[in-house]
Amino acid sequence: MLDVRKLLAQRPLLFDGGMGTYYKAKPGQECEQANLTDPDGILAVHRAYLAAGADAIKTNTFSLPRLAAAQQPGWEKLADAGWQLAAKAAGETGAAVFADLGPAPDTENLPAEQVYLAVAKRFALLGARNFLFETLSTEEGVLEAIRALKQTVPEAFVLVSFAVLPDGYTREGRYCAELVRRMAQSGVVDAVGLNCVSAPGAMRALVQQLGDAGLPLSVMPNAGYPVVARAQVRYQGKPAYFARELSRLAAEGVRILGGCCGTTPQHIAALRTALDALPEALPAAPAAKPAAVAKPVVETDDAFLRKLRTGQRVIAVELDSPKDADLTAYLEGARRLQAAGADLLTIADCPIARARMDSSLVACRVHRELGMNVLPHMTCRDRNLNATKALLLGLYAEGVREVLAITGDPIPTAERDEVKNVYQFNSRKLAQYIVSLAGEGREMPSPITVFGALNLNARNFEVELRRAAEKLENGMSGFLTQPLLSAQAVENLKKTRETLGERAKILAGILPVVSQRNAIFMENEVNGIHVDEAIIQKFEGLDRTAGEELGLEVSVQAAKAAAPYADGFYLMTPFNRVALMERLIARLRTEVTD
Structure with missing residues (x-):
């Protein structure tokens, strides 16, 4: 042979x-x-x-x-x-x-x-x-x-x-x-x-x-x-x-x-x-690619990333995009959050697999009109490789320098015959792909920073923590966590910091509970959220005003407990209550971050 x-x-x-x-x-x-x-x-x-x-x-x-x-x-x-x-x-x-x-x-x-x-x-x-x-x-x-x-x-x-x-x-x-x-x-x-x-x-x-x-x-x-x-x-x-x-x-x-x-x-x-027919003497390897002409230095960080990397505690606020085509109220809400002191606006990508205005398009509009730093979520559920790449190139051209890569909620069972999942990536592979787009001779002159999700409420948190380490190895820079509404979530956050060290930037999730009904619903129907029974009982009989006051207090206490192990906070806006988030940001700036 x-x-x-x-x-x-x-x-x-x-x-x-x-x-x-x-x-x-x-x-x-x-x-x-x-x-x-x-x-x-x-x-x-x-x-x-x-x-x-x-x-x-x-x-x-x-x-x-x-x-x-x-x-x-x-x-x-x-x-x-x-x-x-x-x-x-x-x-x-x-x-x-x-x-x-x-x-x-x-x-x-x-x-x-x-x-x-x-x-x-x-x-x-x-x-x-x-x-x-x-x-x-x-x-x-x-x-x-x-x-x-x-x-x-x-x-x-x-x-x-x-x-x-x-x-x-x-x-x-x-x-x-x-x-x-x-x-x-x-x-x-x-x-x-x-x-x-x-x-x-x-x-x-x-x-x-x-x-x-x-x-x-x-x-x-x-x-x-x-x-x-x-x-x-x-x-x-x-x-x-x-x-x-x-x-x-x-x-x-x-x-x-x-x-x-x-x-x-x-x-x-x-x-x-x-x-x-070729000559007998051939080169043993292809000729190396000629050296690229030097290009101007590209700004790789925005104000949010610079603040995060210099050790200042940051505040990101999630505000879900509209279900219709009108952005007027949304842009006003984003403007108010920016004025209140939010460093970053995050936009979910069709949460619970129900269509909303595209998170990346909304992010570009907010960044263009308000100059606000934005973090669009990008799921693996709805796009193949080509669509993902096209969207990333558009985001970069619009000045967006960070995304959140997540697998995405599955399509509800009743809709699967008409709406199909894609899932060409998982979140780790998506992160790896995003960071690979930057470099000499590639599509982006500088990288997009990729964040991921971390579920502090996972039943088997050791597996979740192991996946977090894999996400870092695949190019992610840090994590936005699920909300801390239990002592176990705080303990898991502490374990995360001890395990991953300072190489991972962590934004601790804070979600104000606003009523007992709201707390019971999240505990039973929202994947990845766990609300302690003691918190649920505290809201019994409270009206809207009293419920919001208690929700603020619970959120501030959660932030204080998380502060030693977090680089900042990821605030989730309940029911688009921007006024509530303005008050929460003010208290965090006064009592926790400053």
Whole structure:
């Protein structure tokens, strides 16, 4: 069998094309099932790519990590059959065989690391020494699995390849250059690259962003972009164009080339011819991207962030956007809160999954007209990657420099047939994506600061605290907490400060209870809020005026209890009672913050 390392030292390595799109599986059947149900058909595809000139072929096992994670019976037999078919075909020409592993789901019960390792070890037992982890949108679990694999198979050659959109980000919002850098610096990955999603021209532009990765670089684009005709997906990219674009990459130093979706033996044959026509002496890596021209210094902080980072206690106030299209009263309320001493206005993103005026548009209007610092909430519930990016670019252009990234309340059950969740991200991945948009050659000249939510009332607070640490690792700068309406919430806030230290900016949540009915409703129907029974009983029989007075007193006492562990306060306005919040801000400024 071909020694991949020796070949790469002499010339570029040519892979096969897209098995899944070339082999026509029966409707509803996984392509991998054909390893057992139609072995001759799979063998014929392998032989066609080898006849076209491929130096290496992939086992027909792309979906195995997903099947193994689902604990589907028989995935091991699919692996065995897939390996045996590829090895048989490759043995006829001396080509290399790569055990092919697609993305593995990552869950708390079964981490991706365990799934990758189980599948990779299965192939190692069969004799595999070359491994391809492909079409990944994140590196979760990959490096850990490879380290463990190389303890068993030290001589293993491992190629890791990411699926990247033409703008340079994966579908989970990871920036390609950062992913490639992590693989190159890991010390256990032998080659790294990009595959799928993008067409040859876009892939070439992406490679130019990577510069010299320090490892052999792999490029396996789709034949083009898919066209759906009569429920059939077709790729119309021509072999000649495919070969021309990839041979240019080879001339610039890319060492591993091949094809993904839509690439046929004809594409690989054309590329073989083009590669054979190249001069023998080729650069070992793509030319580094030229240094960028120096740009003016960009203001990265606003008044709120500067105050927070210099240790002054801040006050943020949440005011829900209108349910209709009239902002007149809302802007007046925001103006009053600003005059009262609020440092920041936060706007929820369709709370409890019911439509209100868009939080980001409202934030831009408030910032533009009042010059007030704003923190729009951004949920993962309603937008995919494209919509999220478009909104973030608009916010940055409007001068908004911070957002709150949250998963978002689920759509109520009764509405799910008509209103669909999106959830392409969770809040950690969304934060990671937002901060990745800033940097040299990227979309934003300076980063947007990302805050997250912290539920001090979570039943299993240890899990909540662990997630908070993960959020910090993924780019968040701090947290706005759920309201403190119990002694346990204060204790959990203290534990948060002790655990996370000063690296996390914490705004303690304060929500004035205004009546017993209000307190009972929040305790029983609002997710993430817990009101002590003693507080509920205090409001019995009080009218509106007395209820607001007691609510103010409870809120001030909660703020005093939270003050030693918080960098500021996050005030939630009940029923849009701006006058009540003006009084609360005044008391906090007098009794707590100043």
